Amino acid sequence: MTIAFDLWGQRGWPSFDIVGETFHEKQIRAVLGKNFTSGAEVVVVAQLHPEPNNKHDRNAIAVWSGAHHLGYFPREEANRYGAVLSALIGQGWTPQVNARIWASEWDGDRSDRYFNASVRLDLAEPHMLVPANMPPASAHRLLPTGSAIQVSGEEKHLDVLATYLRPEGECWAHVTLHPVVEQLARSTRDVVEVRIGDERVGQLTPKMSAELLPAIHHLQAQGEIAAARAIVKGNRIKTEVVLYVARAHELPESWLGASGPPEPVVVSTAPAVEPRREHAPVPPQPTGIRFTVPPDWPQPPAGWVPPPGWRPDPSWPIAPDGWQWWSPVWD
Structure with missing residues (x-):
């Protein structure tokens, strides 16, 4: 039994091409459904399965959508992604991402009939698939992913951020967001403090703080801390922290409720899993x-x-x- 793990770094536009779709026409048709029409496009959740026993390439990575085999990573890409995906599989997790399937068909004479399909994955670079730290130990909720928000004041916390510097120049990390009152010369103002673990790494400008404070207060009322995804990038003399988080007015009503969005399902190893749809x-x-x-x-x-x-x-x-x-x- 394995558990689904949604890889980080997905940006909403699948651009990673896989190969071998031609050899999996039947499987792709099954995913498209009985009402498939030429030019159809669907988005599904795809599971990524390294195949160390593959007789053609021991680094092969197969792409499945539930019980349907869609194709493989290109050989050179399988070499780059194999280590991180195999590590997840070895810990009992099934890496998964969103996949776009596009297909067309022309029914001319039997000799002219063709079926063409393209599968693309919403896949980040290998070093950006898994965050560098564990989520907060206390009760929390991860805010949905949104557009970038720059954190300010990181230069005062380089000692904390040094732990997250990577050879690639960047990594994902869990951060938590906390409302604080900033003392000015003659007044005060409410801003958002950003922490990694229990350590402060900066704060948001008053304008950006106002975009997130309603959500932070909403979670506080439920006894939870607001957590978010952030990229830490730079070097030991200049490091930046950038949040990727939805603003309060962008949060869907389903997220504001106690239940949050539909939860990921537990999946078993291919090919016996069912795909998790975006709007289950x-x-x-x-x-x-x-x-x-x-x-x-x-x-x-x-x-x-x-x-x-x-x-x-x-x-x-x-x-x-x-x-x-x-x-x-x-x-």
């Missing part, structure tokens, strides 16, 4: 249901966060690594 229906409200992770399940990878809408269950003991016990909360 929210399950009905549970009654006295408690979700517990069996003892033989794998440990979470670095940077794992619980599915949105799941909370620590205070009536059950929390395991040392803090992830075994979670209970669903739905409207």
Whole structure:
């Protein structure tokens, strides 16, 4: 049994081309559905499975959508991505990303009939697939991804940020957002302080703070800390922190509720999984249901966060690594 892990760095526009679609026409047709028409385009969740026993290429990485095999990474790309994806698989996780499938068909004479398909993945560079730190240990919710917001004052915290400097020049990290009152010469103002772990790494301008404070206060009222995705980039003399987070007015109503967006499903190894659609229906409200992770399940990878809408269950003991016990909360 493995658990789905949504790779970080997805930006909403699939641009990573896979290969071999021609040899998987039947599988791609199955994903497109019975009502397929030429020029159709769908977005599905795709799972990425390294194949170390592949007789043609031991570095091969297969792309699946549920039970349907769509193709492979190009050989040179498989060499680049193999290590990080294999590490996730080795820890019991199934890496997954959004995939765009486009297909066309022409039904001329039998000799002229053709089917053409293209599959592209929303895939970041290998070093940007998994965050560099674990999520906050306290109750929190990860704000949805949005456009960039520059953090200010990082130059005062280079000692903290040095831990996150990478040879590639950048990495993802979990940050938390905290409302603070800034003392001015004759007045005060509310701003957002940005922390990694328990350490301050900067703050947002008053204008940008105003864009996020309503969401932060909303979560505070529910006993939660606002967390966000951030990129730490630079070197030991100049480091920047950039948040990628939705503003308060951009948050969907479904996220503002107690349940949050639909949670990721638990998937098993290919080919026996079902794809998770972007707009999967929210399950009905549970009654006295408690979700517990069996003892033989794998440990979470670095940077794992619980599915949105799941909370620590205070009536059950929390395991040392803090992830075994979670209970669903739905409207």
